[in-house]
Amino acid sequence: MPPKKNTAASSRLLPPLPDIVLEPIVKLALAEDLGAAGDITTDALIDPETGGRWAVRARQAGVVAGLDAAILAGFLIDPDMVFEIAAPDGARVKAGDTIMTIEGYARSVLMAERTMLNFIGRLSGIATLTRLYVDAVDGMGVIIASTRKTTPGMRALEKRAVKLGGGGAHRYGLDDAMLIKDNHIAAAGSIPLALQRAREAAAHLTCIEIEVDNLDQLKQALPHAPSAILLDNFTQADLRAAVKMAKGQTMLEASGGITIENVFAVAETGVDVISIGALTHSAKTLDIGLDAL
Incomplete structure (x- = not known):
């Protein structure tokens, strides 16, 4: 794509996703909207040579995300x-x-309008919700992380939106780290056996995290030195006890039941990471509109 699509690249907090990642997602969104016949309303009403300028404006306060996908559309x-x-x-x-402002043929802009606004609204909503959580624990030294609870096909964009809101990532997929969950443990036979098998199979740069449901399971996991331990649906009292038990031996991640009302209290327990599926699965779309100038 031509460089003019990013006239403010130097001020971005993150570079745009590569077009090879964006194109399949954006093309699918456009094809879904245009169908087999294209924009029959615009084709009927607008002269092909009609041009103009438009402004994409926020209808409510928030954090911007999704411009790379919208501009590619x-x-x-x-x-x-x-x-x-x-x-x-x-x-x-x-x-x-x-x-941002857009200049071009009216037919083109109107044809792309909804797809562009959908990307910006959805992804800005995620960035805005993430920023709310990040600001709530400002200065606590804890990472607010997203999970794999993303919209199918949209993970790369939604994970980037979380980063634009100041958050981090849990995993991007099944292949970038090992996470041993309760069903893995049940199938493997025990926590020690699951961790032993993971260690034997892991490459030297592969992180191994295990999910535990209680303090007894945490006690079983700690001697095997996993890269991180996920404390699933622990009470705040048990989170504090877990931090005391671990004594900094490994990274501790709290997950489950985290809300904007309790996230500060969870951070106060001393965990290193708080992962929140709601950042992506429950974010409300930010209201964005297109106005003719």
């Missing part, structure tokens, strides 16, 4: 579309703020 419809970014990915905006 525009370029796939019309490579002559021109974008000027006012608030790059990662920027905080207020209601009424302009995120």
Whole structure:
């Protein structure tokens, strides 16, 4: 794609995802919207030579995300579309703020409008919710992390939106780290046996994390020195006890039942990471609109 699609690249907190990752996702979204006949409303009403300028504006306060996907959607419809970014990915905006302006043929912009706004709204919603959690534990030294509870096909974009909101990642997929869960333990036979088998199979750079449901399981896991231990649905009292028991031997991750109301109290227990599926599976879409100038 031409470099003009990112006129504010230097101010982005993260580089855009590579087009080879974005294109299949964006093409699928456009194909879903255009169907077999294209935009029959725009084709009927708008002269092919009609041009104009439009502003993408926030209707509510939040954190911007998804511009790379939205801009690629525009370029796939019309490579002559021109974008000027006012608030790059990662920027905080207020209601009424302009995120970017678009110049081009009216047919092209109207054809791409909904797909562009869907990407920005959905991903900005994730970035905004993540920032809410991150701000709630500011200064506590704990990582707010996303999980694999993402929209099918959208994981790369949604994980990036979490990062734009200041969060981290648990795993991107099944292949980037080992996570031994309760069903793995049940099938393997025991916590020690599961960790032994994982250690034998892991490459030297592969992290091994195990999920435990109680303090007794934590006690069983610690001698095997996993890279991290996930404390699943622990009470705050048990989280504090787990931190005391582990004595810094490994990274501790709290997960399950984390809300914006209790996240600070969970961080106070001393865990290293708090993973929250709601960052991606329950984020509300940020209201974004397109206005003619």
